[in-house]
Amino acid sequence: xxxxxxxxxxxxxxxxxxxxxxxxxxxxxxxxxxxxxxxxxxxxxxxxxxxxxxxxxxxxxxxxxxxxxxxxxxxxxxxxxxxxxxxxxxxxxxxxxxxxxxxxxxxxxxxxxxxxxxxxxxxxxxxxxx
Amino acid sequence: xxxxxxxxxxxxxxxxxxxxxxxxxxxxxxxxxxxxxxxxxxxxxxxxxxxxxxxxxxxxxxxxxxxxxxxxxxxxxxxxxxxxxxxxxxxxxxxxxxxxxxxxxxxxxxxxxxxxxxx
Numbered sequence: 001x002x003x004x005x006x007x008x009x010x011x012x013x014x015x016x017x018x019x020x021x022x023x024x025x026x027x028x029x030x031x032x033x034x035x036x037x038x039x040x041x042x043x044x045x046x047x048x049x050x051x052x053x054x055x056x057x058x059x060x061x062x063x064x065x066x067x068x069x070x071x072x073x074x075x076x077x078x079x080x081x082x083x084x085x086x087x088x089x090x091x092x093x094x095x096x097x098x099x100x101x102x103x104x105x106x107x108x109x110x111x112x113x114x115x116x117x118x119x120x121x122x123x124x125x126x127x128x129x130x
Numbered sequence: 131x132x133x134x135x136x137x138x139x140x141x142x143x144x145x146x147x148x149x150x151x152x153x154x155x156x157x158x159x160x161x162x163x164x165x166x167x168x169x170x171x172x173x174x175x176x177x178x179x180x181x182x183x184x185x186x187x188x189x190x191x192x193x194x195x196x197x198x199x200x201x202x203x204x205x206x207x208x209x210x211x212x213x214x215x216x217x218x219x220x221x222x223x224x225x226x227x228x229x230x231x232x233x234x235x236x237x238x239x240x241x242x243x244x245x246x247x248x249x
Contacts, residue, residue: 023224027155027157034161036230037161038164044237046241047179048178050244051175054248073244074241081234083234084230087230
């Protein structure tokens with residue numbers, strides 16, 4: 001939880017980031033930026049998947065369709081917010097010369113995507129259409 | 131051109147070359163292309179979002195949701211364009227935290243508009 005508070009404080013006072021430690025090699029910062037962008041693309045893919053479920057599966061029952069779409073859209077929101085927080089925390093760790101922060105978010109995201117995929121497979125196999 | 135900050139940290143010796151201003155690993159260029167890919171992904175998601183907001187005919191709520199999605203897309207496009215222009219420098223500055231925040235929040239807001247459209 002303290003990690004969350006820390007990244008929230010970084011979001012709202014960006015000057016703190018520049019005040020900490022010393023500037024790392026610009027290539028490490030750029031690599032961190034590309035990782036941030038890759039997470040952002042993951043978030044956008046989840047959001048796009050949510051919209052696609054909502055629109056291109058009109059034969060599904062409303063509950064199944066809305067549930068799958070909301071699971072994907074919610075994962076997209078979390079992924080986008082976490083991408084920003086993680087970028088700030090990695091930048092801070094590099095400036096201070098500490099280890100990069102670890103997190104269980106990738107495992108949870110993988111689990112959720114697997115669950116959504118299983119639900120999709122069940123919908124296709126058992127024909128839960130209206 | 132190589133200033134004292136150019137000394138690589140933790141990555142073996144770099145070959146000396148005439149145009150040392152250019153990074154042999156093309157890091158600024160790769161980062162620029164990553165921004166372009168992300169802009170493209172954002173455009174695709176926005177197209178799907180606007181289609182989702184308007185597919186039940188044009189109603190006031192759908193029009194507002196579609197307009198908000200377009201606003202998120204424009205915000206993302208703006209920060210991405212500004213970052214892409216700064217990345218043409220041989221040794222670009224670190225990404226400003228505000229830019230990262232705007233990009234992440236535009237993505238999250240796009241998804242929240244989608245939640246409003248689905249429910």
